[in-house]
Every structure is written in C-alpha cells, then in structure tokens.
Amino acid sequence: MSYEQQRYYIYVSWKNGREPTQIHDELVNAEGEDALSLRTIQRWIRTFKDGDESVSDKARSGRPREAVTSEKIAKVDELVNDDPHITTTELATQVGISRERITHILRNELDFHKVCAKWVPHKLSEDNKRLRVEVSKQLLETLKEGYNNIITGDETWIYFFTVSSKEANKVWIEKGKNRPQIVRTAQNSKKRMFCIFYTVDGVIARIVVKKGHTVTGKLYANSILPEVFSNFMEKRGRTTVRDVMLHHDNAAPHKSAVVMEYLRNERIKLLPHPPYSPDLAPCDFFLFPRIKKELKGKSFNNVENLARAVQAVAETIPKADYEKSFQSWQNRLQRCIDVSGEYFEGME
Numbered sequence: 001m002s003y004e005q006q007r008y009y010i011y012v013s014w015k016n017g018r019e020p021t022q023i024h025d026e027l028v029n030a031e032g033e034d035a036l037s038l039r040t041i042q043r044w045i046r047t048f049k050d051g052d053e054s055v056s057d058k059a060r061s062g063r064p065r066e067a068v069t070s071e072k073i074a075k076v077d078e079l080v081n082d083d084p085h086i087t088t089t090e091l092a093t094q095v096g097i098s099r100e101r102i103t104h105i106l107r108n109e110l111d112f113h114k115v116c117a118k119w120v121p122h123k124l125s126e127d128n129k130r131l132r133v134e135v136s137k138q139l140l141e142t143l144k145e146g147y148n149n150i151i152t153g154d155e156t157w158i159y160f161f162t163v164s165s166k167e168a169n170k171v172w173i174e175k176g177k178n179r180p181q182i183v184r185t186a187q188n189s190k191k192r193m194f195c196i197f198y199t200v201d202g203v204i205a206r207i208v209v210k211k212g213h214t215v216t217g218k219l220y221a222n223s224i225l226p227e228v229f230s231n232f233m234e235k236r237g238r239t240t241v242r243d244v245m246l247h248h249d250n251a252a253p254h255k256s257a258v259v260m261e262y263l264r265n266e267r268i269k270l271l272p273h274p275p276y277s278p279d280l281a282p283c284d285f286f287l288f289p290r291i292k293k294e295l296k297g298k299s300f301n302n303v304e305n306l307a308r309a310v311q312a313v314a315e316t317i318p319k320a321d322y323e324k325s326f327q328s329w330q331n332r333l334q335r336c337i338d339v340s341g342e343y344f345e346g347m348e
Contacts, residue, residue: 001030001031001034003036003070003071003074004055004056004070006027006031006035006036007036007044007055008055009023009026009027010023010027010036010041010044010045010055011044011048011053011055013026014045014048020038020041020042020045021038023041024036024037024038024041027041036074037074037077037078037081039077039081039110040073040074040077040110043110043111067097067098067101068097068101068104068105068109072095072097072101072105073105073109073110075094075095076091076095076102076105076106076109076110077110079091079094079095080106080110080112088102088103088106091106121276121277121278121279121343122276124276124341124342124343128275128276128341129340129341129342130341131274131275131341132274132275132276132277132280132336132341133336133337133340133341134274135272135273135274136274136280136333136334136336136337136341137333137337138272139271139272139280139329139333140330140333140334140337142245142271143326143329143330143333144330147200147326148199148200149199149243149244149245150199150200150244150245150246150247150271150326151197151198151199151204151228151229151232151244151245151246151247152197152198152199152246152247152248152281152282152283153195153196153197153198153205153228153246153247153248153283154195154196154248154249154251154281154283154284154288155193155194155195155209155215155251156193156194156196156283156288157191157192157193157194158191158192158193158194158291158292158295158306158310159189159190159191159295160189160190160191160192160299160300160301160303160306161189161190161298161299161300162292162295162296162297162298192208192209192211192303192306193208193209193214193215194206194207194208194209194307194310195207195208195209195215195224196283196287196288196291196310196314197228198282198283198287198314198322199232199322200319200322200323200326201235201319201322202314202315202317202319202322203287203311203314203315204228204231204232204235205224205227205228205231205232206307206310206311206314207223207224207227207228208303208307211303215251215253216253216256217252217253217254217256217257217258217259218256218258219253220253220254220256220258220259221256221258221259221261221262222258222262225246225259225262225263229241229244229266229268232244241266241267241268242266242267242268243269244268244269245268245269245270245271246263246268246269246270246271247270247271247273247281247282248273249273249277249278249281249284250273250275274336277336279332279336279343279344279345280329280332280333280336282325282326282328282329285328285332286325286328287314287317287325290313290317291310291313291314294313294316295309295310295313332344
C-alpha cells in the first residue's frame with residue numbers, strides 16, 4: 001500500500017473504534033517494514049479527531065520540496081524512535097537529505113521537540129514507589145479534613161550571593177563587543193542554614209542556625225521546635241498546641257528519639273512523609289524556590305541583612321499563595337498516586 005492508502009486504512013480503523021496499537025500491528029502484518037510507525041499513526045488520529053479527515057498530503061505553496069517525502073518522514077520517525085539521542089547530523093547522513101530538511105521534518109511533520117532529561121532526587125525502588133503511594137493516601141485523608149492547624153517546615157542553605165538566572169543576565173550588545181562576565185556562585189560561597197516553618201497564614205518561624213553549627217535532634221527538639229510552636233500560639237492567640245499537626249521530611253534529626261519524645265510530650269501529631277520526596281514537601285516545591293528566586297542577583301554582607309531579606313520576601317508573598325500551596329500539595333499527592341509513585345514533574 002502507498003502511504004496515502006495506509007492513512008485511509010488508519011482513518012477507517014479509527015472510525016471503527018480500533019486503538020492505535022491494533023492498527024499498527026495490522027499494518028505491520030500487511031506491509032512489514034513499509035508500515036507507518038505507531039507515532040505516525042497516533043499523529044494522524046489526532047488530526048482526524050481535530051476535524052481534518054483528509055488522508056492526502058497538504059498542498060504547499062512555492063517550489064515542491066522533493067526531499068520531504070512520506071518515505072523520508074517515515075525513515076526519520078523510525079530512526080528517532082530507535083535512538084531518541086540521535087543528532088540531526090546523523091539523521092541527515094542516514095536519510096540522505098540536508099540538516100535543514102531534517103529539522104523541518106522533525107518540527108513540522110513529526111511535531112518533535114528536543115528537551116533535556118529531568119534530574120530526579122533519587123532512583124526509586126519499587127518499595128520506594130509503594131511507600132510514596134501509601135503515605136500520599138494517608139496525607140490526602142488528613143488534608144481533606146482541612147489544614148488550618150498544619151505547620152510545615154524544613155531547613156535550607158541560603159547563600160549571601162546567588163547569581164541571577166541565565167535568562168535574566170541576557171543583554172543587548174553591539175556587534176564586535178565582548179559579552180559581559182558574571183561570576184558563578186561557587187560551591188564554597190558564604191552561606192547560612194535557615195529553618196523556616198509556615199502555615200496557611202504565612203511564615204511563623206524563620207530561624208538562622210549559628211555559624212559552624214548543624215541541625216541535630218537535640219537542637220531541633222530543644223530550640224527550634226519550641227520557638228516554632230511558641231510563635232504559632234502567639235499568632236493564633238492560643239495557649240496550647242495539642243491539636244496541631246507537624247509536617248517535615250525524613251531527615252535524621254527530625255526522626256531522632258529526642259524529637260519524637262518531645263512531640264509526644266506536647267501531644268503534637270506528626271504527619272508522615274514519603275521517602276525521597278522533595279516533590280511532596282511544600283517548603284521544597286513552593287516556599288524555598290520562591291524565596292531564593294527573589295534573592296538571586298542580590299548580595300548581602302552579613303547574616304542579619306540576609307535574614308531580613310528572607311523575612312521580607314516571605315512577608316510579601318500573599319496569604320492566598322500560602323493557602324494555595326496546601327491545595328497544590330493535595331494535587332501533587334493525588335498525582336503521585338495516579339502515576340504509581342513515580343516522580344511526576346515533567347510528565348505530560
């Protein structure tokens with residue numbers, strides 16, 4: 001069959017309710033290597049669904065482009081499916097047409113676009129995925145009852161100077177002039193650890209860890225958490241925190257015996273957190289990125305100024321955005337369940 005005949009077969013099969021994989025299997029059985037790829041079949045079905053039921057190649061204005069034929073398109077599609085890392089130079093060599101025509105086929109005929117692989121925090125095992133789903137379900141049940149009394153928090157390093165994003169550093173220059181230079185933030189740049197906790201009302205505690213110190217279970221239980229709960233009671237006009245729920249990640253200090261004993265004595269419910277899941281921690285997906293984005297390109301000469309800047313950014317975030325972060329948390333938990341515990345950011 002010609003490619004146009006194959007498209008007509010796709011159209012009829014789609015009308016009869018067949019799935020793309022079924023259609024592909026039937027075409028491969030009939031045409032072998034000359035069968036259209038599954039991706040091409042899916043693309044044509046999308047076109048039919050959009051209301052364009054023509055199976056003929058669209059007429060194009062200007063000089064005919066002999067290089068872009070159905071056979072060449074199918075060949076490019078096959079090569080890319082076999083090796084998604086293949087370059088346009090390699091495609092041009094194997095298909096026998098120019099890189100410019102290869103790019104045209106990829107973008108306009110096959111609707112491909114090239115992206116970088118997304119970094120993920122951890123290679124999840126099946127047990128990790130199962131636990132992410134289980135804990136997500138538990139958290140969802142809690143959040144459905146309301147989150148007015150939930151406190152969430154974590155620690156993060158904040159640099160005294162962080163370079164602006166690459167996009168923000170773009171400038172117009174005259175031809176022949178050198179590009180301006182900007183120093184990257186070195187890994188050993190001056191920095192300080194902050195412990196930040198917030199509720200639906202906003203940040204309730206912004207604690208700077210002393211220079212040279214780290215967050216231990218003892219420090220967390222004896223200093224950080226008492227300040228967090230004291231601020232919470234003051235802001236809410238309360239005398240107890242016994243119905244408060246605390247959420248933090250699974251860092252070793254958070255799970256230490258001294259911390260668990262402190263929470264039991266204060267009758268504070270500790271919410272679970274899935275393993276290796278910064279994508280499900282509100283501070284990691286909402287608050288910390290927002291603060292650090294605002295601080296990019298700014299330099300601070302002492303920790304007091306840095307702390308004031310962090311507090312100022314936190315206070316400029318509208319209360320509605322803090323509330324939305326809890327709604328976003330629910331959406332992310334549901335998304336985690338829907339994809340069986342996989343990292344879902346970057347998925348279609």
